Amino acid sequence: MRPLAILGGTFDPVHHGHLRAAWEAAEALDAEVRLVPARTPPHRPPPVADAAGRVALLRAALAGQNRLTLDTRELDRDGPSYTVDTLASLRADIGPDRPLVLLVGADAFAGLASWHLWQDLFTFAHVGVLTRPGGGSHEPTGPLANFVAGRRAERVRGPAGAVVHIAITPLDIAATAIRESFAAGGEPRFLLPTACFEDEALLAPYRALGQPS
Numbered sequence: 421m422r423p424l425a426i427l428g429g430t431f432d433p434v435h436h437g438h439l440r441a442a443w444e445a446a447e448a449l450d451a452e453v454r455l456v457p458a459r460t461p462p463h464r465p466p467p468v469a470d471a472a473g474r475v476a477l478l479r480a481a482l483a484g485q486n487r488l489t490l491d492t493r494e495l496d497r498d499g500p501s502y503t504v505d506t507l508a509s510l511r512a513d514i515g516p517d518r519p520l521v522l523l524v525g526a527d528a529f530a531g532l533a534s535w536h537l538w539q540d541l542f543t544f545a546h547v548g549v550l551t552r553p554g555g556g557s558h559e560p561t562g563p564l565a566n567f568v569a570g571r572r573a574e575r576v577r578g579p580a581g582a583v584v585h586i587a588i589t590p591l592d593i594a595a596t597a598i599r600e601s602f603a604a605g606g607e608p609r610f611l612l613p614t615a616c617f618e619d620e621a622l623l624a625p626y627r628a629l630g631q632p633s
């Protein structure tokens with residue numbers, strides 16, 4: 421059964437770092453990967469682009485292929501976007517047997533024990549840790565280290581519960597730097613898909629950062 425993997429984030433805006441990581445995970449796991457934009461990310465300032473704007477950019481970025489898809493379920497839900505709720509909802513959709521993989525960066529994985537109901541994540545899904553070679557050590561410590569000991573696996577087998585490392589090509593691209601470039605009046609081409617620049621309206625919220633208010 422082909423795994424389903426998800427990569428959550430604010431995607432404010434989506435960029436080639438996200439897309440390449442998702443693509444490499446899709447190839448490594450032979451999975452469908454869904455990008456899941458967050459509506460109200462806990463512990464973060466509100467995104468520059470509203471949900472509709474971020475979705476429009478994602479649609480433009482994903483056009484022309486069907487291995488990476490978009491899942492807007494967090495945008496349809498009220499309140500904060502807890503990953504555990506998203507996984508429960510996906511599990512209900514796909515049934516008990518299909519492997520489900522939560523993709524997280526190695527840095528995020530090291531902080532997993534601060535996530536809402538973090539141990540329950542493993543009842544719904546495997547965790548795929550996106551590991552950037554040379555990206556420094558993000559070894560889990562404390563309760564997380566104990567919890568994941570014995571769960572590490574070479575490949576995804578069964579519906580949920582394991583930790584799998586997925587080596588990805590490091591691309592030093594961050595949405596923060598893209599927003600900063602727009603705020604400085606720049607044009608950060610080739611950090612995000614060309615398609616995102618083709619419709620003027622898509623990047624307008626970011627360009628507005630560079631305009632006097």
Ligand code: ATP
Binds near residue numbers: 432593
């Ligand atoms: P910001 O700069 O606004 O914090 P970001 O570029 O890190 O944003 P997010 O939307 O927070 O993007 O990221 C969503 C997911 O994509 C996270 O799991 C994050 O680790 C991963 N990710 C972001 N940038 C990269 C990258 N360059 N390479 C690999 N994974 C990335």
